[in-house]
Amino acid sequence: MENEKTINEFDKELICEYYSDMKRQGPGSPEMTIKALGFIDNLTQKSKIADIGCGTGGQTMVLAQNITGNIIGIDFFPEFIEILNNNANKLNLSEKVKGYAGLMENLSFQEEEFDLIWCEGAIYNIGFERGLNEWRKFLKKDGYIAVTEASWFTEKRPEEIENYWVHHYPGITTISSNVSTMQKTGYIPVATFTLPENCWIDNYFIPQISVQEKFLEKYTGNETVEEFIEGCRHEEKMYHDYKDYYGYVFYIGRKY
Ligand SMILES: C[S@@+](CC[C@H](N)C(=O)[O-])C[C@H]1O[C@@H](n2cnc3c(N)ncnc32)[C@H](O)[C@@H]1O
Numbered sequence: 001m002e003n004e005k006t007i008n009e010f011d012k013e014l015i016c017e018y019y020s021d022m023k024r025q026g027p028g029s030p031e032m033t034i035k036a037l038g039f040i041d042n043l044t045q046k047s048k049i050a051d052i053g054c055g056t057g058g059q060t061m062v063l064a065q066n067i068t069g070n071i072i073g074i075d076f077f078p079e080f081i082e083i084l085n086n087n088a089n090k091l092n093l094s095e096k097v098k099g100y101a102g103l104m105e106n107l108s109f110q111e112e113e114f115d116l117i118w119c120e121g122a123i124y125n126i127g128f129e130r131g132l133n134e135w136r137k138f139l140k141k142d143g144y145i146a147v148t149e150a151s152w153f154t155e156k157r158p159e160e161i162e163n164y165w166v167h168h169y170p171g172i173t174t175i176s177s178n179v180s181t182m183q184k185t186g187y188i189p190v191a192t193f194t195l196p197e198n199c200w201i202d203n204y205f206i207p208q209i210s211v212q213e214k215f216l217e218k219y220t221g222n223e224t225v226e227e228f229i230e231g232c233r234h235e236e237k238m239y240h241d242y243k244d245y246y247g248y249v250f251y252i253g254r255k256y
Helices: 002-020 030-037 058-066 078-090 128-138 159-168 175-184 197-218 223-242
Strands: 048-052 070-075 097-101 114-119 139-152 187-194 246-255
Touching: 002 078, 002 223, 030 058, 030 187, 030 246, 048 058, 048 128, 058 070, 058 078, 058 097, 070 078, 078 097, 114 128, 128 139, 128 175, 139 175, 139 187, 159 223, 175 187, 175 246, 197 223, 197 246
Parallel strands: 048 070, 048 114, 070 097, 114 139
Antiparallel strands: 139 246, 187 246
């Protein structure tokens, strides 16, 4: 038992170290963040935005540079939050952006505190429906939610990719099913669009190559590290082979 705990702790540290060096921890791009922001009306200097599962703040800085309100970033890893707050400082955005370590399933926000809730590549940690349901109370009436979620593009998929996703994220479903969930959980669906390949390849897989080489050298012979990197490389291969069947999709909705 003690051993298991130690391995888990090591896994967490490992994941944190691996992704800390990257601008983003999931697929996305500044262009797509700005495109999604284009569907949000009525933001003012007084607007409050929550960026949940913000990571080191790749999309948070883009938001801050393109809106007038204030942003609170929340992430599970304090190390990511430290990087986010340092970056905000460097970019003279620390008045607008404040990061805090916290759990998306236990947010201590006020009811109706926010004009906009943002979440790129992270709602899967709580589940799409649960996230939309539980976070709705933190939005003002007519407030917006914008999230990205891995989604099936087609009704049927080859067995290999079906099995891969069912193993890694059984909650994955089609775009129409997610839009219906959005409506059912109290939002008017405003827009959905798929993220282009460069969000995965240029901004997510390619930056990992040098980190993987560095890791394999630093942790030579460490089975946990080797398995972890094998998993990351397999994820890339699956995307390469089956990107016609799935990808990340932006879902934007307005609370009713
Ligand atoms: C795939 S990354 C996306 C990060 C960032 N939004 C991006 O797109 O670059 C998912 C993020 O969710 C965070 N996370 C995972 N579980 C969480 C939880 N229960 N509460 C808050 N954040 C969590 C991770 O630490 C990680 O930073």
